[in-house]
Amino acid sequence: MFVSIIIGSTSDLDVVRPAVSLLKEFGVEVEVKVLSAHRTPKELVDYVESVSGKVDVFITAAGLAAALPGVVAAHTLKPVIGLPVRAGALQGIDALLSIVQMPPGMPVATVGIGKAKNAALLAIEIMALKYPELEEKLRKYRQSQREKVLNAEVNL
Numbered sequence: 001m002f003v004s005i006i007i008g009s010t011s012d013l014d015v016v017r018p019a020v021s022l023l024k025e026f027g028v029e030v031e032v033k034v035l036s037a038h039r040t041p042k043e044l045v046d047y048v049e050s051v052s053g054k055v056d057v058f059i060t061a062a063g064l065a066a067a068l069p070g071v072v073a074a075h076t077l078k079p080v081i082g083l084p085v086r087a088g089a090l091q092g093i094d095a096l097l098s099i100v101q102m103p104p105g106m107p108v109a110t111v112g113i114g115k116a117k118n119a120a121l122l123a124i125e126i127m128a129l130k131y132p133e134l135e136e137k138l139r140k141y142r143q144s145q146r147e148k149v150l151n152a153e154v155n156l
């Protein structure tokens, strides 16, 4: 069980921290790599091609004109999840649209702006198809979410 998280800049690191924690909680091995589709295009492609064989899912986080998820998807057959980062004048709307509007034939699964936990959970759900132990952990996670809502107290 191995997830590669690629971020476009070190400034994206805090955004992906919750994904790293959640994946580790589920016993998934995680590697975080800083590589940019625009600033280090060759190194990005070299990395994706070299690591693809052992990766189950890629999580790719980028802000602004976020080309990173699409470029990663173009160089691997493994599932790619795009995580738009809130940055710059458009506060993540630009990254969201860049990531979600992939051309036909080249899908990237897109989560909400800054929604790192959802990126991790989606990766875990994909991996649960292959690793049954993750399914049980997901069931428990869902149950804990359910209990949190049902036990919530409203103080007016």
Ligand code: RP5
Pocket (backbone or CB within 6 Å): 007, 008, 009, 010, 011, 012, 036, 061, 062, 063, 064, 085, 087
């Ligand atoms: C994107 O541009 C990165 O993913 C980051 O979200 C944004 C700003 O990058 P820095 O200027 O902080 O390196 O490529």
